Amino acid sequence: MSQTSGQALLSIRDLKKQYDQPGGGELTILDIPALEVGAGEQVVLRGESGSGKTTLLHVISGIVPADSGSIRLEGVELMGFSEAKRDRIRAVKMGYVFQTFNLLPAFTALENVRLGMSFARLSGTSGSGDIERAAELLDRVGLGDRMHYLPSQLSVGQQQRVAVARALVNRPILLLADEPTANVDPSNQDRIIELIATQCRQENVAMLLVTHSDAVASRFDRIEQLSQINRAGK
């Protein structure tokens, strides 16, 4: 593990990711020479469908390994980490908001939020670990009175708010949000984006949000066009 010279929280260099094609050969999805996100910074990556937005988040979070390049988080090189180490980093350092919320149907809102804490604790890392933290976050996203509801008993907007609380519960340093408003009705989109932005600011969490929506992207100061930073497919 080596330290970066700069101040970036997340620093990506020459990142490449390819997939095997069904007919043979390889398809390059990601080829990113450089991308940096500062501590507490909120960055939007705008890109069309199929431009590699989700894959980039998967690679950064360690869900899938990159083929080559460098990913540094707080100066720590993540490339070459074993899957188990990547899991630990993801559990403790990162929060993830999915496009389809991905709440577990068997668990209540409170339990869904606590699940994130549980895996961080089970990974042997500190993890904030208390039920009050989960309850407080749910309260902050306006679901203090719905903590014991199952996902099926919540509206779509409420489910995404639970997902935001879950992503922040471990006090991550980086929140990855994958089209968080794609499945939310227009009236709720602004609220969700505002919620994510506000909560990240309050928790001093850096945010990397990917979206294809100009409306969503326009709400943030720093907007990166994936088509410009990703050389794949050019």
Added chain:
Amino acid sequence: MNLLSIALRNLRYRKLASSLTALSMALGVALVVLVLTISGVIEKSLERTSNVGYNLIVGAKGSPLQLVFNTVFFLSQPIENVPYSYYMEYLPADGRLKEHARIGGELKEPQRPGLYSFLMQGGFAIPVCMGDYVGEFRCVATTPDYFGLLKHGDLNDREYKFSGGRNFVDYSEENGYFEAVVGSQVAQSMGLKLGDEIFASHGTESGETHGQGFRVVGILEPTGSPNDRGAFVNIEGFYLLEGHVAPDRDEDSGLEKQGTAQAPERSGALSKVRLPIEKREVTAILLKPNGFAAMSMEKQINKTKFAQAVSPIGQIEGLLGVFVRPLRWALLALTSLVVLVSAISILVSIYNSMNDRKKDIAVMRALGASRDHITAIILLESLLIAIAGGLVGWLVGHALGPLSNAWTMPTTGVKIDWLAVQSSWELWIVPGLVLLGTLAGAIPAMVAYRTPVAKNL
């Protein structure tokens, strides 16, 4: 939340499938426990009751097991009888003289010691006549020594006690020879109390009842032995009933001489006239020689033409070895198959759910769960179903034993207490369930382990 609570929550979410699968495991384990309990009860009961306080049973030639079943357990039918004079061959000289003087009748050389008395070495011999019934229960005609000399209990150290009344006596002024003691189940089942009169029926339960009854003078405390199911009458009175007189037999052919089996005294219950020795027969003689003579005595008796001596313990051990234990193994093998099928149903149930849960697994992985965490959750689910089902089955299996007492006790004389009969094999149930649960969960856990995260998010 820990892995266990996550696994529990998953099971609750699929509660119908989970509980049905656990139920099948419960059924399998209950069957195993029942087989172990029942075979344990049978074995323990047979071993305990074969430790009857005497070493040998002597009776007419025939099936040794039948002699034991009839004499000890009051099951099966009596074999032929042996003469009363033969019983007196187990008495010392003074005993023969006393018996001859007490009973009267013909006896060759009453002053000599009995042929086997030297082997008895001061032990005792008790005559028993069987073949009659009191209601549905066996009528056992014997001497007061039956309750005076014999003991019972696991250690064969407990004297017979009476919940009411006393032992019957050879002769009493108020009842003559016609006194009886009844076992606890006989008293309860027939609603008998002290002073009641019981009538034996000849030969079978539904046979003709004798006109002369026996006065109940004692009710035994429960012993947990077949004696609870016996109606014990004074042998002296028994001999005076119709059909209990030994016929004269042709010395050459052994055939009965017609018209020689008439009871001498059918009226006058308080008459002191006894059936003479030569008119008496016994179904069995209970022997307890002192010292180590039982073995050689058994061999000597079995060399004779018309009598056999059997060791109840030996016969029961043989029965256990040849029949009960192999049967238990066969039943255990069958019920274990049921448990195995239940384990497979756990596998199928969880495996079938894996398709629906791929996304959940991927989400947990994305939240930071490692492959090991996911594997552990699936294995825990399988283990929880197996262990919960198994424990319910274990409890049900043990509960069914005592619940069946109302049905089994009257026929077997054996009371099944809660957890009273435990086989050491039961110690294998929990490790067995853990193993089965692990094996059943292994394949679904492997599927979960290999679930690709990115593809399923």
